[in-house]
Amino acid sequence: MIVIKDLTKIYKLSNKKKAELKTKDSEKVAVNGVSLEAHPGEIYGLLGPNGAGKTTTLRCVATLLKPTKGEITVCGFDSVKEGKKVRDKISFLTNEIKLDPHFSASYMFDFFGGLHGIDEEVLANRKADFFKRFDILDFQDKKIEDLSTGMKQKAAIAVSLVHDPEVIIFDEPTNGLDIITARVVTDFLRELRDAGKTIIVSTHIMSEAQKLCDRIGMIIDGKKVAEGTLEELLESESAEDLEDAFFKVYKRIKGEDKIS
Amino acid sequence: MKGAKRIIKKELARVFKDKKLIFTMFIMPAILMFAIYGLIGTLMKSMNSDITEHRDVVTIVNAPASFKETVKATGYDVMASVAYTDASSYTTNKSQYRDDVENGALDLLVVFDEDFDEAFNAYAKNGDRIPSIDVFYNSTENYSSKAHNVFNTLVANSYRQALQTVRFGDLERLEVFSVNEELIEKEAKKGTEFLSTMLPYMIVIMLFSSAMGLTVDAIAGEKERGTLASMLLAPISRTEIVVGKLVSLSIISTLSALVYCVSMIFAMPMMQEGMGAGGVNLSFIGIDTGLMLLATIVLMNLLFVSLISAVSICAKDTKTASSLIAPMYIVVIMAGVMTMFAGGSEMAIWKYAIPVYGNALVVQQICSGEPQLGSFLATIVGLVAAIAILVGLTSKAFNSEKIMFNA
Numbered sequence: 001m002i003v004i005k006d007l008t009k010i011y012k013l014s015n016k017k018k019a020e021l022k023t024k025d026s027e028k029v030a031v032n033g034v035s036l037e038a039h040p041g042e043i044y045g046l047l048g049p050n051g052a053g054k055t056t057t058l059r060c061v062a063t064l065l066k067p068t069k070g071e072i073t074v075c076g077f078d079s080v081k082e083g084k085k086v087r088d089k090i091s092f093l094t095n096e097i098k099l100d101p102h103f104s105a106s107y108m109f110d111f112f113g114g115l116h117g118i119d120e121e122v123l124a125n126r127k128a129d130f131f132k133r134f135d136i137l138d139f140q141d142k143k144i145e146d147l148s149t150g151m152k153q154k155a156a157i158a159v160s161l162v163h164d165p166e167v168i169i170f171d172e173p174t175n176g177l178d179i180i181t182a183r184v185v186t187d188f189l190r191e192l193r194d195a196g197k198t199i200i201v202s203t204h205i206m207s208e209a210q211k212l213c214d215r216i217g218m219i220i221d222g223k224k225v226a227e228g229t230l231e232e233l234l235e236s237e238s239a240e241d242l243e244d245a246f247f248k249v250y251k252r253i254k255g256e257d258k259i260s
Numbered sequence: 261m262k263g264a265k266r267i268i269k270k271e272l273a274r275v276f277k278d279k280k281l282i283f284t285m286f287i288m289p290a291i292l293m294f295a296i297y298g299l300i301g302t303l304m305k306s307m308n309s310d311i312t313e314h315r316d317v318v319t320i321v322n323a324p325a326s327f328k329e330t331v332k333a334t335g336y337d338v339m340a341s342v343a344y345t346d347a348s349s350y351t352t353n354k355s356q357y358r359d360d361v362e363n364g365a366l367d368l369l370v371v372f373d374e375d376f377d378e379a380f381n382a383y384a385k386n387g388d389r390i391p392s393i394d395v396f397y398n399s400t401e402n403y404s405s406k407a408h409n410v411f412n413t414l415v416a417n418s419y420r421q422a423l424q425t426v427r428f429g430d431l432e433r434l435e436v437f438s439v440n441e442e443l444i445e446k447e448a449k450k451g452t453e454f455l456s457t458m459l460p461y462m463i464v465i466m467l468f469s470s471a472m473g474l475t476v477d478a479i480a481g482e483k484e485r486g487t488l489a490s491m492l493l494a495p496i497s498r499t500e501i502v503v504g505k506l507v508s509l510s511i512i513s514t515l516s517a518l519v520y521c522v523s524m525i526f527a528m529p530m531m532q533e534g535m536g537a538g539g540v541n542l543s544f545i546g547i548d549t550g551l552m553l554l555a556t557i558v559l560m561n562l563l564f565v566s567l568i569s570a571v572s573i574c575a576k577d578t579k580t581a582s583s584l585i586a587p588m589y590i591v592v593i594m595a596g597v598m599t600m601f602a603g604g605s606e607m608a609i610w611k612y613a614i615p616v617y618g619n620a621l622v623v624q625q626i627c628s629g630e631p632q633l634g635s636f637l638a639t640i641v642g643l644v645a646a647i648a649i650l651v652g653l654t655s656k657a658f659n660s661e662k663i664m665f666n667a
Contacts, residue, residue: 012662064492065661088495097493098486102274114266115494 001198002038002061002167006070007031009056009222030056032222033070038200038215040166043193045213046202047246053222054202055094058171061200062092074167088116091160094171098156101145105136105155108144109162116163123162130158134184150181157185168192170201174208186212206243218246220253263496267504268511271478275512285470285516290523297527305533307402316340316407317365319357321350322372330419340367340407347374361396367407369396380423456628457600460620463521463557464596468589470516471564472582475509479572480581489664498658502651506565514561552636553626559643560619564592566650573657576666596620609634613642 009031011017018024031053038044046054059065061072063083072079074086099108106127113123131137134154139147144155153176161168173189174182189212193199203209209216210230218226218233226233226249230242239245275281318340320327328344331337350357350371360366371394373379379391393416397408421431428434482488491501568585575581599620612618612635622639625631657663 059665062493064489064665084495084497087493090493092493096486097489099490100270100274100482100487101485102278103270107270107273111266111270112490112494115263115491115496117262117495 001040001075002036002044002200003073004034004036004057004061004070005072007034007057007060007067007072008069009053009060009065010068029222031060034219034222034224035070036217036224036227038167038198040198041193041196042214043189043199043201043212045209045216046200046219047204047206047209047213047216047242048202048219049204049250052219054204054219055171056222057219058092058094058169058200058202062090062169063087064092088163089165090167090169091163091165092169092171093156093160093173095175099144099152099159102143104141104143105131105147105158106140108155108159112159113162118163126162126164127158130161133188134158149176150178153177153181154184157188165197167198168200170199172203173201174203174205206241206246210242216242218249220250225249225253261500261503263494263500264504264507267491267501268508271505271508272511285512286519289516289520293520293523293527294530297524297531301530301533304531311402311406314403314406316367316403316410317343318368318370318407318411319343319345319366320370320372321345322347322374322376323370324372324377326377326422327372327419330422331415334414334418336411336415339410358396361398361404364398364401364403367397367401367404368411370394370411371396383427456624459521459525459627460599460623461596462524463517463623464560464592464599464616464620466517466520467513467557467561468564468592470520471509471513471561471568472585472589474513474516475565475568476572476578476581476585478505478509479569480575480578483573483664484577492658492664499651499655502569502655502658506562506569506651506654509565509569510558510562513565514558517557517561549626549631552631553623556619556622556626556636556639556643559640559647560616562647563615563619563643563650566647566654570650570654570657573654574663592616599624607635609638612636612638613645615642615646618642 008029011028011030013021013023013026013028017028018026021028034053034057036044046057048054056065060067061074061079063079063086066080075089077085077089079086099105103111109127109130110123113126118126131140134157136151136154136158139151144152147155168189170189173185177185186208189199189201193214201213213230215227215229216233217224226236226245228236233242233245234240237245237248239248275285316339320331320342321344323331323344331342336342357366357369361369373391373393376391376393379389382388383390395408395411395416398404399408424434425431479488492498494501567588568581571584571588572578572581575584595616598617607621612622618635618639619642622631622635625635
């Protein structure tokens with residue numbers, strides 16, 4: 001279970017960053033007072049355009065960033081004060097965090113299993129199970145640097161789940177994957193949900209969110225602007241599909257002219 | 261610290277399970293050292309023997325009969341190809357002779373005063389003219405330099421003594437007294453000059469250079485590739501990650517640096533043999549001095565690894581890290597060079613605690629067979645303090661989201 005209460009994250013901007021963002025402000029509010037809950041047995045989707053604050057929110061949950069204001073608890077543990085315990089409960093997957101390319105998937109699985117203090121026998125059984133499910137067996141001893149993008153992603157997913165975490169956080173889970181690997185990933189997420197895990201994903205792909213997520217929170221400019229099941233969102237926005245609903249919300253927040 | 265142990269194991273596996281890395285880090289340096297010093301030794305040996313075997317080409321002008329006798333008596337006419345000539349032919353071709361010496365066609369030109377014998381015989385009292393011999397040689401030509409040496413020590417000295425005997429009869433009256441010399445040296449200090457001058461400098465440079473590439477890649481490289489962040493997600497403290505990284509990197513780079521130093525020490529005699537110098541004296545290495553040397557080297561390496569890590573973690577990528585570390589390398593080299601000229605003088609004990617400089621001085625003391633407990637302890641305290649500060653700073657950097665995630 002993830003509980004985010006009034007999360008605000010403000011970045012201080014260096015002069016270089018200011019120039020990059022073409023702004024004179026010395027601060028950027030990446031996330032502004034976001035509150036949400038993700039429960040066991042559901043996939044919660046954070047939907048929003050690039051730069052809306054999805055990744056920052058997920059990184060705060062994963063203890064990699066500290067909230068400027070507000071608090072986050074994961075399975076009852078505070079993300080700042082009990083970071084180690086939170087990290088033991090979660091799996092966090094994002095494109096920017098990768099496995100060491102010099103080692104094989106098998107070695108990395110054992111290494112992270114060791115860091116999580118998993119019993120060797122349990123680890124061996126879990127490895128056999130995951131590697132079979134993700135079709136990793138054939139390349140399990142190959143160096144990760146020699147694997148294709150899809151293979152790397154499969155290996156990364158297997159390794160991130162080495163400690164059978166209660167909470168799974170996925171930042172853009174299918175980004176850069178071919179449709180077959182993407183399908184393997186989304187199917188597996190559904191399976192994990194059915195096994196009672198708490199899952200939170202971020203995405204900007206409407207069709208993916210529509211098919212995968214049980215509840216969706218829309219984020220625009222760091223603020224949560226809508227939340228609900230697909231049906232609830234479609235009804236409240238009188239929309240035909242999620243994309244339609246999203247643009248209606250977006251226009252309301254940003255104004256008509258911002259879209260065209 | 262279970263997490264740190266696992267990280268150490270993984271980092272060591274990265275190097276020791278990779279045959280290519282084992283070869284480039286541990287085997288190639290040794291082969292290179294032996295190849296380089298062996299080649300230098302062989303080349304110098306063949307150059308020296310070529311010089312020794314060369315028959316000097318010497319022209320002697322106006323040689324008195326007594327001198328010709330000395331040349332014969334010393335066997336110089338056999339050793340060198342000696343040509344005698346007279347004053348008139350010399351005067352006509354004077355510039356030609358000088359040119360020959362300059363371009364190496366003639367190794368030595370010796371010109372006696374025309375009235376050498378008369379002047380010698382006419383000498384009666386202080387202030388009278390003494391006859392002279394002009395010697396022309398070329399110090400930029402190896403053959404000429406050698407011809408000059410041989411002529412001075414063998415022929416000129418013998419001729420001077422022969423004439424002194426003619427003038428004074430008894431040479432001992434002239435010598436007045438003799439000086440007896442006896443060398444009293446510590447066995448452990450003999451032949452250590454080279455090591456104690458060069459080794460501290462070499463060790464400092466080798467340690468830094470072997471730590472540099474490895475650490476920049478393991479810290480800035482991993483940060484750039486996004487693999488360091490995967491470790492930050494593990495349920496272990498940041499300090500454990502830092503300790504794991506630093507210890508493993510130190511082990512690998514110490515081993516690599518030791519391979520360099522040991523192969524250098526053993527390959528050195530191959531070069532010295534060629535130079536005609538004595539071998540390297542390693543008798544200063546006992547159990548106590550060996551341990552002192554090892555402790556200093558290991559801690560110095562940990563210092564370098566910590567320093568490079570602290571810089572690497574703050575850098576955006578490996579390129580930035582390398583450019584930030586380059587000036588530090590120069591400072592380290594300068595500290596090493598300074599120790600080459602600091603030997604001998606008494607120094608305040610605190611100076612040995614100065615990282616790098618003080619450490620290199622202690623290595624110098626150990627290598628010259630004169631280890632001192634006080635300076636050794638000062639250096640260890642200085643090193644441990646500096647390492648602790650750097651480890652603290654690196655851990656802080658690992659905790660900083662601005663540094664780790666550019667947030």
